[in-house]
Amino acid sequence: MRIGLLGCGNVGGALVPLLRDRADEIALRTGLRLEITRVAVRNTARDRGLDLADGVITGDATAVVSDPDVDVVVEVIGGIEPARGLISAALAAGKPVITGNKELLANVGVELFEMADDHGVDLLFEAAVAGGIPLIRPLRESLRGEPVRRVMGILNGTTNFILSKMSAEGADYGEALAEAQALGFAERDPTADVEGYDAGAKAAIIASIAFGAKVVAGDVYHEGISGVTAADIAIADRLGYAVKLLGIAERDDDGAIGVRVHPAMVPMSHPLASVRDSFNAVFVEGDAVGQLMFFGRGAGGFPTASAVLGDLIDAAVNLRRGTHAHPGRFADARIASIGDSRAEYMLAIDVDDRPGVLHSVTGVFADNQVSIRAAEQEGAGDEARLVFITHVAREADVQATVAGLRNLDVVRRVGSLLRVVGD
Numbered sequence: 508m509r510i511g512l513l514g515c516g517n518v519g520g521a522l523v524p525l526l527r528d529r530a531d532e533i534a535l536r537t538g539l540r541l542e543i544t545r546v547a548v549r550n551t552a553r554d555r556g557l558d559l560a561d562g563v564i565t566g567d568a569t570a571v572v573s574d575p576d577v578d579v580v581v582e583v584i585g586g587i588e589p590a591r592g593l594i595s596a597a598l599a600a601g602k603p604v605i606t607g608n609k610e611l612l613a614n615v616g617v618e619l620f621e622m623a624d625d626h627g628v629d630l631l632f633e634a635a636v637a638g639g640i641p642l643i644r645p646l647r648e649s650l651r652g653e654p655v656r657r658v659m660g661i662l663n664g665t666t667n668f669i670l671s672k673m674s675a676e677g678a679d680y681g682e683a684l685a686e687a688q689a690l691g692f693a694e695r696d697p698t699a700d701v702e703g704y705d706a707g708a709k710a711a712i713i714a715s716i717a718f719g720a721k722v723v724a725g726d727v728y729h730e731g732i733s734g735v736t737a738a739d740i741a742i743a744d745r746l747g748y749a750v751k752l753l754g755i756a757e758r759d760d761d762g763a764i765g766v767r768v769h770p771a772m773v774p775m776s777h778p779l780a781s782v783r784d785s786f787n788a789v790f791v792e793g794d795a796v797g798q799l800m801f802f803g804r805g806a807g808g809f810p811t812a813s814a815v816l817g818d819l820i821d822a823a824v825n826l827r828r829g830t831h832a833h834p835g836r837f838a839d840a841r842i843a844s845i846g847d848s849r850a851e852y853m854l855a856i857d858v859d860d861r862p863g864v865l866h867s868v869t870g871v872f873a874d875n876q877v878s879i880r881a882a883e884q885e886g887a888g889d890e891a892r893l894v895f896i897t898h899v900a901r902e903a904d905v906q907a908t909v910a911g912l913r914n915l916d917v918v919r920r921v922g923s924l925l926r927v928v929g930d
Contacts, residue, residue, distance in 0.1 A: 508823040509544040511577035513568050513593060514584035515555055518607055518634070519546070521808035522581070522815055523557045529816065539823050545571040547584075572597045579822055581815060582606040583634075591615060598622050598630065603822035603831070605815055607634030613708035613724040616715060620834045629831045631818035636709045637662060637787045639810025640803040641817070646716045646791075647834070653793040655717045657757035659928065660789030661782050662709045662768075664805045665693045665700040666732050666752040670770075671783040674744065679737045692785055702731035703752065703768035710754035713789075714766045718758050720840035722766055728845040730769035739923045742855055742885075742894055748772035749780040753928060765843035771928040772853055779929065790929075846903035851880065851930070853896050854905075855922035856912060860891035864917045868893060871911040875904045896927070 510526075512519055526533075526541055534540045546559065547568035565571060572580055572593050580597040582590055582604060590611050597604050598619070606612070612619070612635050623630035633643045637660070646658075661667050665687055672683040684701065687693035699705045707727040714722040732752050740750050753771045758764050773780045778800050782788040787805025792798055804810035825831050858864050865882075872879055878898040885892040897905065905924065912918050 508539050508541050508826070509576055509578045510541060510819065511545040511547070511571040511574060511580045512543050513547045513571060513580065513582045513590075515546050515548045515557070515564075516583070517808040518583045518811045518815065519581075520555055520557065521812035522583070523559065525809065525812050525816055526819075527558070533820060537820060537824055539820075539827060541819065541823060545574055545577055547571045568593055569596070572602070573600070578602065578826065579819065580604045581819060582608060583815065584608075585610065587611050587614060591619075594619060594630070595622060598626050598628060601626055601628055603629040603631070603826055605629075605631050605634075605818040605822055607632065607811060607815060609635040609705070609708045609712060610724075613711040616712060617721045617837045620837070623831070624834060627831055629822040629825055630834070631822055631832065632712075633818050634811045634814035636712050637789055637801070638803070638805040638807060639813045640787060640789065640801050640805060641814070642713075642789050642801050643716060645801070646713070647832075650717075650791070650793065650796065653796050655758070655791060655793045657755065657792045658713050658717050658789060659753050659755040659757075659779075661751055661779060661787050662706040662754040662789070662805065663700050663703075663752060664785035664787055665697065666706070667782065667787070668692045668785045669701070670732060670735070670740070670750055670752065673735070673737055673740050674749065677737050677741065680733060680735060701733050703729040706752060706754040706768045707766075710756050710766050710768055713754070714756035714764055714840075715837060717756060717791075718764055718840070719835055719837055720764055721837045722756075722764060722840050722842070726766055726840065726842045728767035728769070730767075732770050734923050735770050736923065739855065739925065743772045743853065743925065746772075746853070746896070747775050748853075748927070749775060750925065751779060751782070753779075755928070759843065763841045763843040765845070765848055767845055767848070770923070770925055772925045773929045774927075777929040846901070846906070848902045849899050850902070851897055851899055851927035852905050853894070853925045853927065854909070856893045856895070856918055857920040857922070858891050858893055859917045859919065860888050861917070865893070867915055867917055868912065871915065872897070872908055875908040875911065876900075877904050877908050
């Protein structure tokens with residue numbers, strides 16, 4: 508089976524030696540020898556340190572896709588265009604495609620899945636979510652008959668590294684981000700990671716597969732970690748919680764699907780609370796299967812290339828047999844508003860330390876139908892802070908409470924609003 512590779516960066520550059528080293532064993536187990544025969548890159552002059560024959564590397568990705576000597580296409584260039592056009596052309600030509608392109612799939616994935624099905628070939632994408640962690644295939648195949656209620660997880664290693672440093676060392680957000688950048692865990696422009704867009708794209712894909720619905724990136728509510736402070740994390744820790752950026756996809760009893768990304772307080776007793784540094788983990792809750800967790804490296808060249816290679820073997824075997832993995836049809840999704848979601852909340856408020864303050868503050872909670880489960884005061888004078896944990900409340904009511912608190916003259920600052928998830 509002859510493979511055309513689109514992109515030879517972090518993931519593509521790891522796939523080439525991984526496939527070379529595993530080729531004999533793959534051939535022994537499948538009867539197929541997988542060989543990379545064409546590689547498209549942006550810069551053909553760059554020395555990539557790979558053992559490839561002369562003429563394999565080209566700057567023309569379209570020529571790779573249309574080459575009759577290419578049987579299977581692997582796309583790891585990222586972005587929506589030209590990846591969308593290249594994948595569409597490959598599928599139309601009857602060539603299976605393996606991709607790790609979360610941005611593309613989170614926006615037009617259903618369109619491409621249906622195109623692949625119409626042409627009777629595979630479009631496989633295990634590497635698009637959680638790197639080397641096998642998640643998509645279990646959701647798509649093993650749990651296909653499972654009434655999945657919720658999938659939530661730590662889907663971005665950069666933010667988990669930052670929050671882990673803030674928790675372990677008491678560092679503030681800026682210090683932890685700078686260390687993540689110095690170590691190569693964060694990009695120079697970290698916006699996609701720290702504001703939740705990367706995790707949001709993955710959450711959209713997870714929701715589509717878990718619920719068989721057309722969920723796109725624009726359906727996801729995003730809230731990042733840049734507003735989380737060391738004080739917020741210290742308070743959460745003292746109360747028995749770890750702060751994590753979670754991607755959550757859930758379906759309610761009426762069939763509405765809610766997909767959101769935001770910082771959350773996870774009880775220390777929950778398996779997700781112990782996931783630290785740049786690791787990822789995904790927690791699946793179903794009516795029949797109960798609770799499952801998938802854990803491992805969510806990024807990195809070789810872990811992600813391992814996921815690509817697994818899909819590549821499946822696609823090659825299916826192509827030889829004249830079959831393909833049927834993705835199923837995707838129903839129109841009814842997206843639940845973030846305002847209708849419900850959770851417990853933790854809110855810290857810096858206030859003036861004088862008589863009547865607590866009465867004024869709790870009055871705002873009561874006016875908006877938000878019940879307080881616990882309250883305490885930290886410090887005194889200019890250091891006075893009130894910390895509240897609510898009973899389960901509606902998001903819209905809690906946001907109205909926050910707006911009302913900001914209008915009180917006794918409130919100097921309203922801190923981060925952290926939802927409690929996983930109790």
